[in-house]
Amino acid sequence: xxxxxxxxxxxxxxxxxxxxxxxxxxxxxxxxxxxxxxxxxxxxxxxxxxxxxxxxxxxxxxxxxxxxxxxxxxxxxxxxxxxxxxxxxxxxxxxxxxxxxxxxxxxxxxxxxxxxxx
Numbered sequence: 001x002x003x004x005x006x007x008x009x010x011x012x013x014x015x016x017x018x019x020x021x022x023x024x025x026x027x028x029x030x031x032x033x034x035x036x037x038x039x040x041x042x043x044x045x046x047x048x049x050x051x052x053x054x055x056x057x058x059x060x061x062x063x064x065x066x067x068x069x070x071x072x073x074x075x076x077x078x079x080x081x082x083x084x085x086x087x088x089x090x091x092x093x094x095x096x097x098x099x100x101x102x103x104x105x106x107x108x109x110x111x112x113x114x115x116x117x118x
Contacts, residue, residue: 023060026072031056033073034080041084051083058083 038048
């Protein structure tokens with residue numbers, strides 16, 4: 001696991017405290033990069049912040065698997081890009097469902113009105 005200020009494998013001083021210190025350092029060093037990638041991809045500040053938060057939550061859960069600073073940087077770039085793609089897919093799927101649902105309701109209501117007037 002990454003130690004505070006270490007670029008290679010380091011033994012944690014005291015489990016949870018070392019993980020927290022390492023995570024905090026990684027967060028501070030990379031939050032601008034993660035937000036920049038997300039904002040460039042999504043073009044929406046709120047969405048970019050949401051994706052960045054998800055990425056860092058996933059980082060916290062996966063911190064024990066990452067061995068070097070280079071690995072962390074690569075991992076953050078890859079996960080941020082993938083999360084942005086997932087976010088756009090989800091947004092498109094929700095828009096499609098909303099449009100399809102609106103058409104059905106409008107059509108069924110028009111059909112009811114037509115039946116009532118006949």
